[in-house]
Amino acid sequence: MKRKQIxxxxxxxxxxxxxxxxxxxxFQDNKAYYQTVSEFRASQDAAYGRHLRVEGDVVAGSIxxxxxxxxxxxxxxxxxxxQTHTLPVKYVGADPLPDTFRDYAQAVVExxxxxxxxxxxxxxxxxxxxxxxxxxxxxxxx
Amino acid sequence: xxxVGQFALALAFVVTAYSIIASLIGIRLRNDKLIASGRNAAxxxxxxxxxxxxxLGYVFVQSDFSVAYVAEHSNRDLPLYFKIASIWGGQEGSxxxxxxxLTVYSALVVIQNRKRHSSMMPYVTAVLxxxxxxxxxxxxxxxxxxxLSGVAMPDGTQNLFTPRDxxxxxxxxxxxxMVIHPPMLYLxxxxxxxxxxxxxxxxxxxxxxxxxIRTTRRWTMIAWFFLGTGIMLxxxxxxxxxxxxxxxxxxPVENASLMPWxxxxxxxxxxxxxxxKGMLKVWNIILVIxxxxxxxxxxxxxxxxxxxxxxxxxxSPIGNYxxxxxxxxxxxxxxxxxxxLPYLKSDNEMESMxxxxxxxxxxxxxxxxxxxxxxxxxxxxxxxxxxxxxKITVGQPFxxxxxxxxxxxxxxxxxxxxxxxxRKASTNSLKRNFLGAAVAALxxxxxxxxxxxxxxxxxxxxxxxxxxxxVMATFVGITIVREFYKGARARAYGTGENxxxxxxxxxxxxxxxxxxxxxxxxxxxxxxxxxxxxFKVDLPGxxxxxxxxxxxxxxxxxxxxxxxxxxxxxxxxxxxxxxxENGKKVATMLPEHRVYKPSQQPTTEVAxxxxxxxxxxxxFQGGNLDGSKAxxxxxxxxxxxxxxxxxVVLGLGTLIALLPNKKSAPPKxxxxxxxxxxxxxVESIS
Numbered sequence: 001m002k003r004k005q006i007x008x009x010x011x012x013x014x015x016x017x018x019x020x021x022x023x024x025x026x027f028q029d030n031k032a033y034y035q036t037v038s039e040f041r042a043s044q045d046a047a048y049g050r051h052l053r054v055e056g057d058v059v060a061g062s063i064x065x066x067x068x069x070x071x072x073x074x075x076x077x078x079x080x081x082x083q084t085h086t087l088p089v090k091y092v093g094a095d096p097l098p099d100t101f102r103d104y105a106q107a108v109v110e111x112x113x114x115x116x117x118x119x120x121x122x123x124x125x126x127x128x129x130x131x132x133x134x135x136x137x138x139x140x141x142x
Numbered sequence: 143x144x145x146v147g148q149f150a151l152a153l154a155f156v157v158t159a160y161s162i163i164a165s166l167i168g169i170r171l172r173n174d175k176l177i178a179s180g181r182n183a184a185x186x187x188x189x190x191x192x193x194x195x196x197x198l199g200y201v202f203v204q205s206d207f208s209v210a211y212v213a214e215h216s217n218r219d220l221p222l223y224f225k226i227a228s229i230w231g232g233q234e235g236s237x238x239x240x241x242x243x244l245t246v247y248s249a250l251v252v253i254q255n256r257k258r259h260s261s262m263m264p265y266v267t268a269v270l271x272x273x274x275x276x277x278x279x280x281x282x283x284x285x286x287x288x289x290l291s292g293v294a295m296p297d298g299t300q301n302l303f304t305p306r307d308x309x310x311x312x313x314x315x316x317x318x319x320m321v322i323h324p325p326m327l328y329l330x331x332x333x334x335x336x337x338x339x340x341x342x343x344x345x346x347x348x349x350x351x352x353x354x355i356r357t358t359r360r361w362t363m364i365a366w367f368f369l370g371t372g373i374m375l376x377x378x379x380x381x382x383x384x385x386x387x388x389x390x391x392x393x394p395v396e397n398a399s400l401m402p403w404x405x406x407x408x409x410x411x412x413x414x415x416x417x418x419k420g421m422l423k424v425w426n427i428i429l430v431i432x433x434x435x436x437x438x439x440x441x442x443x444x445x446x447x448x449x450x451x452x453x454x455x456x457x458s459p460i461g462n463y464x465x466x467x468x469x470x471x472x473x474x475x476x477x478x479x480x481x482x483l484p485y486l487k488s489d490n491e492m493e494s495m496x497x498x499x500x501x502x503x504x505x506x507x508x509x510x511x512x513x514x515x516x517x518x519x520x521x522x523x524x525x526x527x528x529x530x531x532x533k534i535t536v537g538q539p540f541x542x543x544x545x546x547x548x549x550x551x552x553x554x555x556x557x558x559x560x561x562x563x564x565r566k567a568s569t570n571s572l573k574r575n576f577l578g579a580a581v582a583a584l585x586x587x588x589x590x591x592x593x594x595x596x597x598x599x600x601x602x603x604x605x606x607x608x609x610x611x612x613v614m615a616t617f618v619g620i621t622i623v624r625e626f627y628k629g630a631r632a633r634a635y636g637t638g639e640n641x642x643x644x645x646x647x648x649x650x651x652x653x654x655x656x657x658x659x660x661x662x663x664x665x666x667x668x669x670x671x672x673x674x675x676x677f678k679v680d681l682p683g684x685x686x687x688x689x690x691x692x693x694x695x696x697x698x699x700x701x702x703x704x705x706x707x708x709x710x711x712x713x714x715x716x717x718x719x720x721x722x723e724n725g726k727k728v729a730t731m732l733p734e735h736r737v738y739k740p741s742q743q744p745t746t747e748v749a750x751x752x753x754x755x756x757x758x759x760x761x762f763q764g765g766n767l768d769g770s771k772a773x774x775x776x777x778x779x780x781x782x783x784x785x786x787x788x789x790v791v792l793g794l795g796t797l798i799a800l801l802p803n804k805k806s807a808p809p810k811x812x813x814x815x816x817x818x819x820x821x822x823x824v825e826s827i828s
Contacts, residue, residue, distance in 0.1 A: 008492055008500065012507055019511050019544060023518070026543035027536055034523055034533035053535055065766075065773075068683045094682050095386045096763055096775045099314065099745045110537070123537075 032110060037076035040113075041085040047113045054119065056087060058126070060103040070097060074107055089119045101126035144209050144288045147197030151288070154190035155278045157183050161271045169264040177264050181252045184267050187274055188249035191242045198235060198287055202228055208304040210291045211235055217308040217740045219710040220316075227321040228311050233445060234287035236324060237460070240441060241277035243325075243332040248274065251336055251361070259357065265343035273335055276467050284460055310740030313712070319379040327372030327399055331437040333365020334402060337409075338434035338475075341427050345478040350423065350485045355413050360800060362413075362430075366406040367796040373399050374789035385746040385761045387680060387777035389785065392541040394449040397520045398440035401513050405433040408509040415502050418564065420489030424479070425506070427486070431475045436513070438468045448524060494566035501559030508548050515544040546607050550614055553669055556662045557618030560655075561625070576621065583617035604676035611673040619666045622659050629656075650804040657799025664795055667788030674756075674781025681776040685766050694776050697758055698722040702730075704772055712738040714747075717762045717772055721751060733762035733774070756780045 030051075037056040040047055056074030063072040075086040089109050091097065101107060101124070109121035161183030168176030198211075202225045207213040215231040216224075230236040248270040255263055281287065292302040314320075337358040344354035376396065377389035390396060409429040415422045443449055446461030492499055519536045526534040561575045590596045590612055598609035630644030639647060649656035681694045691700045703718040714736045721729040734747035744764070751758040759777040766773055 004491070004493060007495055008503065011495060011504070015504070015507060016511060019508070019515070019548065022547065023515050023540075023544045026540040027519075030536045030540040030543075031534050032537065034535045066683075094680065096683070096746075096761055099385065099743065102744070 034108075037074055037085045037087045038078040038083070040087065048115065049112070051110075052113060052119075053108055053110045054087060055106065055108045058101070058103055058105045058107050059086065063101075063103065065097075068092070074109065087119055088117065089121050091121045091124055093122045093124065095123065097124070098126050143197050143200045143204070143206065144290070147194045147201075147288045148286075150190045150194035150197060151278060151281050151286075154187050154194065155275070155282060157186045157190055158271050158275045158278055161187060162268050162275065165264040165267045165271070169261070177260075180264060180267055181256060184245075184252045184271055185249045187271065187278075188245040191238075191245045191274075191278070194281075195229065195238055195242045198229055198238065199226055202226060205308065207306070207308050208291055208302075209287075210289045211287045213291045213305045213308045215308065215311055217310040219739075220308075220311055221711070223318075223321060224311055224316055227315075230324045230328075231311050231315055233460075234281075234285045234289075236328075237277065237285055237445065238281055238287050239325070240328050240332060241274065241281060243328050244270070244274050244277065244335060247332055247336055247361075251339075255357070259343075259353065261347050262340070262343040262349060262354070265346050266339045269339040269342045270335060276463075280460060280463060284463065307740070310738065313736070313738040313741060313743050313745045314383060316711075316738075317379060317383050319375050319383070323372055323375040323379055325372075326368050326375055330365050330367075330369025330372050330399075331402065331440060333361060333368060334406065334430075334434045334437045336361040336365070337430045341430040342475060342478065345427070345482045348482060348485050350482065352417055352420075355416060355426065359413060362406065362409060362433075363796060363800055366403070366410060367793065367800070369399065369403045369406065370796070371789075371793055373403060374786070374792075378786060378789075381782070382748055382750065383745075385748050385775075387678070387759050387761075387775075387779060388675070389782075392516075392519070392538045394520050395444050397516045397541075398443040401516055402433050402436035402440055404509050404513040404516070405429055405436055408506045408513075409433055411502050412506050415499055419499060421491070421499065422502075423486040423488060424483065427479055429506075431472070431479070435468060435472050435475075438464070438471070442468060443520070449520060496562060496567045496572070498559065498562045498564045498567075501555050501562055505552065505555050505559065508551060512545055512548045515548075516541065543602075549669070549672075550607065550610050553611070553614045553618055553665060556665055557614070557621045560658070560662070561621060579617050579620040579624070582620055583613045586616045587613040608673035608676035611669045615666045615669045615673075619663065622663045622666070625659055626656070647804070649798060650801070653801040653803055654799050657795050657797070657801070660795030660798060661792055662795075664788045664792035667784050667791055669788075671781050671783070671785030671788055674784070675779065677780045679778045681774075683763075684774045684776065685771045686774060687771040690771075692774065692776070694758075694778055696724050697776075697778070698725075699731075699760070699774075699776065701772065710739075712736045715762070715764060717774070719749070719760060719774075721758065729758075731758075731760050733760045735762050735764045752783050754781075754783050757782045 032051040032053045034053045034055070035043065037054060040052070040054050054074070056076040059073040059075050063070065070091045071089065072091070073086050073088050075084055077084045091109070105126040107124055107126040109119060109124045111119060111121040111123070113119050161180045164176050164180030164183060166180075168174070168178075168180055201209045201212050202216055203222065205212070205216065205218050205225070211232065211234050212228075215228045215235070220228070228235070230239045248267075251270070252263065252267055255266070259266075290300075290302050291304055292300045295301050337354075340354040340358045344350050373396075376399070380391070381387075381389040409426065412422050412426055412429060416426050442461065442464040446464060448461055492503065494500065519540050523533045523535045526532055557579070558576065561571075563571060587609065590609060591598075596605055596609050596612075598606040600606065626645055626648070629648040630641050633639055633644040633648055634641055637644075637647075649660075679695065681692065684692045686692055686701050688701050688704060691698055693699070698721070700720045700722070701717060702720050705716045705718065707714045707716060714734050716732055716734050719731045719733065720727055721731055729751045731749035731751060733749035735744060736747060737744045746761050746763060749760045749762070751760075757777075757779040759779055761775040761777075763773040763775060765771070
């Protein structure tokens with residue numbers, strides 16, 4: 001390699017290294033385990049202190065809305081064992097709850113699991129599986 | 143009509159396959175008639191798919207719920223324009239729409255080039271039609287939009303029935319932006335197929351000069367324009383429809399559209415190096431391949447349900463077909479590239495770190511790094527589950543931490559790159575071009591510490607980056623304005639035009655260069671808007687009854703009334719809120735909370751008071767538990783309007799760059815020699 005080109009290689013390496021450093025630290029600070037409620041229950045004590053995203057369906061009638069926090073329960077049925085697991089959630093995030101958040105919606109809550117058995121969520125997303133997809137899914141499991 | 147659509151799809155399948163075969167055999171046998179026939183078949187494919195999508199539109203307008211796709215995505219009371227937009231409201235239809243756009247592009251390209259590039263075109267046709275064949279196959283066999291409504295019986299037969307009304311279009315999509323956002327995005331995605339097809343044809347025929355680049359330059363820019371416009375519209379939709387006060391959340395579906403845009407941006411810059419200096423030939427082909435592959439990956443991510451996203455798409459069987467198609471396309475393209483490496487020798491080499499070439503090099507390096515980081519963050523849940531059996535996800539902070547510094551560095555290059563000389567910039571020219579702007583930018587930076595009192599520490603915090611961004615935006619803004627000023631002044635001397643005429647004529651004579659500057663200036667505005675987001679404040683979950691007030695910064699809001707309105711499509715609760723700024727009434731805002739009838743889904747209709755300084759953003763979340771009070775959420779989003787202004791300017795700049803250059807008219811007056819030199823220099827630098 002010619003000397004002229006070495007400085008380009010060095011410059012590029014420095015830039016890439018700096019970005020890799022940012023990416024790595026950002027990743028470490030921000031990673032979260034993504035689990036269904038069933039997987040979450042299966043992980044037992046490992047769940048405490050972990051940064052988690054947990055997915056489950058909002059249990060009908062469980063939503064209790066207040067101005068600054070909302071409580072509800074999400075559930076998930078394990079496909080193999082057919083057991084249904086539930087998780088009580090307290091949402092304390094700053095953003096308003098999404099429009100799609102309501103009974104039966106598929107929710108993903110992000111936060112930590114506390115010793116009192118309640119999952120404290122700081123952010124959440126919800127998607128509303130359409131009726132048709134529900135029917136399809138039901139058709140598969142029957 | 144559904145049968146007509148079905149038949150059109152089947153016919154398209156045959157015609158597309160014929161087009162590929164005729165083109166390839168035609169070029170092998172050097173039979174011009176067969177080649178022309180393959181080309182005509184490509185136009186025929188366009189006609190077939192047009193008929194199919196027309197038929198789908200027709201059944202939507204007729205509310206023919208015997209077609210399952212119509213029953214799932216429309217209802218009788220839906221307004222006509224939403225019925226038409228429902229064509230791309232779900233899986234099957236949006237894939238058909240994708241496929242249709244591909245045939246539109248293909249037909250235009252084969253007609254445009256019917257008398258040119260005679261050895262390349264048959265391959266271009268074959269590559270485009272292969273993609274089209276893949277889509278037609280999927281329309282016919284896996285995601286058929288003309289499937290009839292019915293229930294699957296236990297014995298495997300289908301019991302047909304026609305529902306009385308449809309399930310309705312997702313209420314979040316019932317918005318005019320959602321009518322045009324997906325077509326724009328898809329026009330962007332699909333458009334990258336054109337440069338890809340030409341690159342492949344160039345590799346196959348070993349015609350690796352810059353013919354293929356010159357031919358596809360405008361097509362690439364058109365695709366890039368549509369993709370950028372689609373992204374901006376999506377952000378604007380999210381901002382005023384979703385009611386969480388922001389416009390970008392690094393959701394996988396957003397990332398899917400950003401990745402090909404980043405690659406496309408890199409390509410638009412690095413082609414200039416190939417055109418001017420004959421360098422980066424291999425690199426450009428890699429970028430074209432990646433832009434196209436990323437478009438397919440984007441479609442795959444949004445359509446297969448492989449990554450978890452707020453966009454509700456069903457998991458579907460198309461994922462594996464798509465993945466297979468992407469991998470085959472990618473490996474085929476890379477094999478060809480590898481095989482043709484000896485034909486891709488560079489004519490020049492890099493000389494100085496401070497040169498136009500090297501600014502393009504770094505621009506490309508970090509755009510790619512950004513794309514890679516976005517890809518990594520988006521795909522990590524899938525990868526980690528595959529490797530370790532645990533799904534690990536990353537959220538917005540990860541994406542921001544990597545991409546914000548990248549973006550600011552890019553903005554810096556935006557200001558510096560276009561003014562650096564090719565090969566090597568002299569210290570003198572650096573001083574002349576940048577010293578004034580740099581001093582002014584630092585002065586603005588110092589000023590911002592005093593008013594409005596930005597505190598740019600700790601380093602790496604939101605305010606730090608916002609401050610850097612303001613300083614950089616000032617710097618870049620000044621360098622761009624100076625370019626226009628210099629050019630217009632030179633013209634004014636040369637032709638006697640006034641300054642404004644000078645600016646316009648300057649731009650029209652060299653659209654690519656000055657259109658580029660306008661696009662760069664758009665980023666100055668975008669960065670101002672983005673930086674404003676670091677200073678957002680909000681008032682979460684306020685309960686207020688009629689007559690009660692709440693306040694945020696200088697704004698006081700008073701609830702005057704809570705009303706109810708019923709329409710055929712939805713029921714709505716409306717709040718009437720008076721807004722006082724520093725004690726003076728400035729607006730009446732009407733935030734709504736709607737419940738759509740067919741789906742029973744609630745949506746919030748945000749009320750906004752937007753000024754260039756800040757947006758007051760009011761969300762009405764419905765009544766509290768006993769119904770006595772309303773729940774509001776208020777955001778104050780500084781400088782957000784500049785994001786949308788920047789988006790519009792970006793589109794304008796791109797459109798200007800797409801215009802052909804106006805020919806120079808003979809000068810009217812005798813000129814001073816020195817000024818003519820300057821005018822010439824200005825025109826020739828690009």
